[in-house]
Amino acid sequence: MKKSTIVFITILSLGVGFASAWIARGLQPIKLEAGLWLGDNARALPDFKLIDHNGEDFDRDNLQGKWHLLFFGYTHCPDVCPASLQTMADMLKSISDSDVSNAIRVVFVSVDPDRDTPEVLKNYVQYFNPGFIGITGTEQNLNQLAKTIGISYFLDRENPEQVSYLVSHSSSIILINPSVEYAGLFRAPLSTLAMAEDLTKIIERN
Numbered sequence: 001m002k003k004s005t006i007v008f009i010t011i012l013s014l015g016v017g018f019a020s021a022w023i024a025r026g027l028q029p030i031k032l033e034a035g036l037w038l039g040d041n042a043r044a045l046p047d048f049k050l051i052d053h054n055g056e057d058f059d060r061d062n063l064q065g066k067w068h069l070l071f072f073g074y075t076h077c078p079d080v081c082p083a084s085l086q087t088m089a090d091m092l093k094s095i096s097d098s099d100v101s102n103a104i105r106v107v108f109v110s111v112d113p114d115r116d117t118p119e120v121l122k123n124y125v126q127y128f129n130p131g132f133i134g135i136t137g138t139e140q141n142l143n144q145l146a147k148t149i150g151i152s153y154f155l156d157r158e159n160p161e162q163v164s165y166l167v168s169h170s171s172s173i174i175l176i177n178p179s180v181e182y183a184g185l186f187r188a189p190l191s192t193l194a195m196a197e198d199l200t201k202i203i204e205r206n
Helices: 003-027 080-094 118-128 139-148 192-205
Strands: 035-037 049-052 057-059 067-073 104-110 133-136 153-156 166-169 173-176 181-186
Touching: 035 192, 049 118, 049 139, 067 080, 067 166, 067 192, 080 104, 080 118, 080 192, 104 118, 104 139, 118 133, 181 192
Parallel strands: 067 104, 104 133
Antiparallel strands: 035 181, 049 057, 049 133, 067 173, 153 166, 173 181
């Protein structure tokens, strides 16, 4: 056998080996520290219509092309909401790869539209990070989105005129992929570093 033929076969074998290893790595499930990755079980979000903290329409198209972390809450929340938003702000700062951190957007979904006007939402979310987005909408439209991804909440008030009340809500953070599919979630207690590591793994593999 000619020397050139042997060299060609060797190079070809190495190439096949590297390709097989790369494919196998891509097929392996992503092992996360803090989150739950749905993988092939990710499901598309339906159309919805809300408004953002600038009073502009916010719908499914606004979630295209980037990874989004959705958190449902309200600005009068005394503990879970501010703690979760601060964790996500710290998490973004802790990601050393700017390509990864720039691919993530945080969206705070207020389920208390009577008190959380766009102006209130803007001041609230941007206190934690200028890039955070606040959205809200009618009760019907909020329920539609929340129900789709299994988020529950309850406004603890006796009548619509009551101005001081609490809201019971989920503490989970929902991960939406660039194709606008419900792709994973993070449950409390949240860890800044664990979330950063998990999201880096997910984004680098996808």
